Amino acid sequence: MNSFLMSAGLFLLINLAVGLLRLYRGPGPADRIQALLLFGTTTVAVLLLLAYAEALPALVHVALVFVMLAAIASIAFVQLPHRTGKD
Amino acid sequence: MSLLSLIFDALLGLGLLWLAWRAVSSPGLFASVVLFMVFGFVMAITWARLGAPDLALAEAAISAGLTGALLLSACKAALTDTGNDNELPDEPSTVRRRWPAALICTGLGAVLSIVMIQVAANRAAVPPALAEAVTTHPLDNPITVMLLDLRGYDTLLEVTVLLTAFLGVRILLEQTELPRLHAPRATTPLMVDPLLAMATPVLLMTALYLFWTGMEAPGGAFQAGALLGALGVMYTLTGRFEPLDRTPVLLRLGLILGPGMFAIFACLALTWSEWPLAYPAGATGAAAVAIEFTLMISIAVTLTLLFSATPGLHARHMGVRHP
Amino acid sequence: MSGILAFSLTAGLLFALGLYGMLTRTGLIHRLLGANIMAAAVFLFLVVLSTRATEAGADPVPEVMVLTGIVISISLTAFGLVLIRYLRAMTGQATLPRSGREGDGHSGDD
Amino acid sequence: MSTWLAIALILIGCSFFLAGTVGLLRFPDTHSRLHALTKADNLGLGFICAGLAVHDGSLTGTIHLLFVWALAMMAATVSAFLIARWADEEPEH
Numbered sequence: 001m002n003s004f005l006m007s008a009g010l011f012l013l014i015n016l017a018v019g020l021l022r023l024y025r026g027p028g029p030a031d032r033i034q035a036l037l038l039f040g041t042t043t044v045a046v047l048l049l050l051a052y053a054e055a056l057p058a059l060v061h062v063a064l065v066f067v068m069l070a071a072i073a074s075i076a077f078v079q080l081p082h083r084t085g086k087d
Numbered sequence: 088m089s090l091l092s093l094i095f096d097a098l099l100g101l102g103l104l105w106l107a108w109r110a111v112s113s114p115g116l117f118a119s120v121v122l123f124m125v126f127g128f129v130m131a132i133t134w135a136r137l138g139a140p141d142l143a144l145a146e147a148a149i150s151a152g153l154t155g156a157l158l159l160s161a162c163k164a165a166l167t168d169t170g171n172d173n174e175l176p177d178e179p180s181t182v183r184r185r186w187p188a189a190l191i192c193t194g195l196g197a198v199l200s201i202v203m204i205q206v207a208a209n210r211a212a213v214p215p216a217l218a219e220a221v222t223t224h225p226l227d228n229p230i231t232v233m234l235l236d237l238r239g240y241d242t243l244l245e246v247t248v249l250l251t252a253f254l255g256v257r258i259l260l261e262q263t264e265l266p267r268l269h270a271p272r273a274t275t276p277l278m279v280d281p282l283l284a285m286a287t288p289v290l291l292m293t294a295l296y297l298f299w300t301g302m303e304a305p306g307g308a309f310q311a312g313a314l315l316g317a318l319g320v321m322y323t324l325t326g327r328f329e330p331l332d333r334t335p336v337l338l339r340l341g342l343i344l345g346p347g348m349f350a351i352f353a354c355l356a357l358t359w360s361e362w363p364l365a366y367p368a369g370a371t372g373a374a375a376v377a378i379e380f381t382l383m384i385s386i387a388v389t390l391t392l393l394f395s396a397t398p399g400l401h402a403r404h405m406g407v408r409h410p
Numbered sequence: 411m412s413g414i415l416a417f418s419l420t421a422g423l424l425f426a427l428g429l430y431g432m433l434t435r436t437g438l439i440h441r442l443l444g445a446n447i448m449a450a451a452v453f454l455f456l457v458v459l460s461t462r463a464t465e466a467g468a469d470p471v472p473e474v475m476v477l478t479g480i481v482i483s484i485s486l487t488a489f490g491l492v493l494i495r496y497l498r499a500m501t502g503q504a505t506l507p508r509s510g511r512e513g514d515g516h517s518g519d520d
Numbered sequence: 521m522s523t524w525l526a527i528a529l530i531l532i533g534c535s536f537f538l539a540g541t542v543g544l545l546r547f548p549d550t551h552s553r554l555h556a557l558t559k560a561d562n563l564g565l566g567f568i569c570a571g572l573a574v575h576d577g578s579l580t581g582t583i584h585l586l587f588v589w590a591l592a593m594m595a596a597t598v599s600a601f602l603i604a605r606w607a608d609e610e611p612e613h
Contacts, residue, residue, distance in 0.1 A: 006091045008530050012537055013098050019541045030550045030607045032121045034557055037599055038544055041561040043128045045568050050135050052572055058140035060584050062147050067591040069152030069317050074599035075324050076159040078606045081166055096413035100420035107424055107447045111431025123443050137457050139473055145480050161491045188433040196426030203418040207458050245481045252485035256492045263499055282598045393488045
């Protein structure tokens with residue numbers, strides 16, 4: 001079971017690496033922030049899988065902290081003016 | 088399993104390297120900032136893989152919440168300060184001295200890697216005195232034992248560093264009129280109000296929970312304080328806290344509470360022991376909890392003020408709403 | 411633990427990358443990111459050192475040092491960003507002033 | 521039996537993550553990407569939480585996992601809304 005959890009985590013990590021392509025390509029700030037959202041969710045999932053694969057229950061708390069603060073980045077992001085400076 | 092872990096770790100390492108490379112080399116400010124935020128996420132997974140949940144917790148609270156908000160606000164400030172409405176500004180000349188720097192850094196990287204691999208390959212045992220002190224201590228989590236007891240100075244210095252950084256910021260803000268940033272946009276109650284209404288109790292409870300479990304599991308004053316600080320930053324970002332150009336008395340008290348308690352306790356300790364910062368026999372747990380609690384409050388207040396880059400904050404009345 | 415090799419290699423290279431960023435970028439926020447990456451490399455190496463002591467559990471000293479280190483690097487970043495705003499308000503740009511435009515080997519570095 | 525259930529749930533979760541990533545890469549504009557991403561990912565996270573809860577079996581573990589998922593959905597809802605509105609206000613499109 002543990003190696004199954006680990007390989008699921010590995011799969012998600014590869015997923016994340018592929019998602020980096022969007023971060024690389026952009027083009028707009030909104031697209032980059034979306035990639036960040038994807039990474040946030042994936043990181044939470046990887047942390048949960050690792051918590052059980054390595055029998056470190058404290059990692060569930062780490063995942064909890066992550067999701068709780070996930071919205072802050074978005075709130076901070078929408079404070080940015082648009083590129084054409086309408087704001 | 089071990090091959091799997093090896094691939095996992097190698098992928099993590101490659102991811103970290105690619106993200107770091109892009110963060111320092113991509114021309115745009117915003118792209119670099121987002122890349123650095125993702126770098127923090129991957130770093131948290133790395134701490135988890137290395138079996139250091141304490142660090143993963145701190146990294147999660149800081150890189151998921153605080154650093155992102157801080158750097159994105161820096162992007163906003165870069166726009167506002169330069170009066171440049173068109174584009175997040177790139178640097179005038181993006182890169183210089185590329186080849187000599189690359190040569191030096193390649194050499195340094197190679198040497199460092201070789202040395203680090205060799206050092207890390209030698210196994211070393213925990214010094215016996217330390218191992219004994221950790222195992223016989225009433226608090227269970229070895230990291231907490233270290234933080235509270237064997238190196239109480241460590242926590243004191245941590246909170247002092249934060250406080251010093253805030254004082255530095257405050258001095259700078261008194262020196263000059265920085266252009267006022269635009270008022271927060273996300274003040275519309277439509278989606279942010281329900282979020283804050285739910286996030287506030289959840290974050291408060293989780294912070295207390297982390298504080299409490301910090302006694303026997305990873306967690307503790309810093310992680311809990313960072314969560315509370317993130318809540319404060321959330322309130323500032325959405326305009327629920329408004330900047331002031333002075334520091335109200337209550338906030339001053341909050342700032343000084345943790346270090347002050349620490350200092351008083353250190354002096355009092357001289358009455359029952361010949362060492363400052365020694366716990367009274369029989370009341371170690373209670374004294375530790377009291378000190379940690381005040382530290383948590385100070386860390387939260389300091390982080391909120393430091394990240395909002397204002398001397399003070401006050402709650403805005405949200406009583407009457409205009410639809 | 412299998413990760414020791416991979417992560418110590420990563421730490422060494424990360425440090426070099428952060429330094430490269432600090433040496434080549436002129437934008438101060440980018441330099442700050444470079445400094446943060448260097449700090450992360452040091453933290454990574456310290457934690458790798460602490461996990462190798464596996465007979466009696468991980469050695470807590472380096473981990474505690476890294477915890478403090480994280481606090482210090484976050485304070486540094488926050489202060490640095492305000493300092494950069496201050497510089498921008500004074501000089502109009504977020505780069506360090508240089509005495510000559512080209513070929514000066516020593517100025518403008520941290 | 522429960523092991524197989526857990527494995528099945530986690531596999532389903534992983535496939536949703538894959539779908540989310542493919543959507544993020546392949547869809548043409550900001551809004552459709554946002555749509556693919558926030559829904560697929562949080563469903564995937566939900567399946568993984570469910571699978572781990574089955575694997576764990578204890579009450580506290582299940583509550584923790586449920587909590588993580590609920591919070592993730594809350595955060596994703598708000599983030600998706602804020603980003604979509606931000607992109608809407610962008611005058612170029």
